[in-house]
Amino acid sequence: MQVRPTDAPRPTPGDDVPYDLIELLFFAYRDFVSDPDRILADYGFGRAHHRVLHFVQRRPGLTIAELLDLLQITKQSLNRVLKELVETGFVESRMGVQDKRQRKLHSTAAGKELAVRLAQLQAKRINAALAALGPEGGEIVARYLAGLINPSERKKVLGSLAGSD
Structure with missing residues (x-):
């Protein structure tokens, strides 16, 4: 599928930059997150909250270290978002059974409901x-x-x- 506005500069011969696909990815991502963004804004949350909530919901018992590795973000950026999700009752942190220093993350009922609601919008x-x-x-x-x-x-x-699933 070639999508090219008529007034856009055309790649020169030998130019292997797929500008049309790059732009389609930008627009697809914009619209893919737009519905969840509107709902998250009602809670004072953003896309970082969405990502954390999504993965905590999908992987109950995920550790903070595993979440950091999965999201490839800094501990500092995760701490703020996770703190807000815990304080507002969407995520809970439980002590590990084997290792008491370990914190296992779980969605609360409210967290699961919100995560599923957002996923259903994107699934649609x-x-x-x-x-x-x-x-x-x-x-x-x-x-x-x-x-x-x-x-x-x-x-x-x-x-x-x-x-x-």
């Missing part, structure tokens, strides 16, 4: 787009998105998806 958008592609569309899109992940992280990310 994804499912509509996939329906237009035909039966193999989901697999093709999944391979494409996996190909955008840094090769050094790809196996780990894909492994973390195994068995997800």
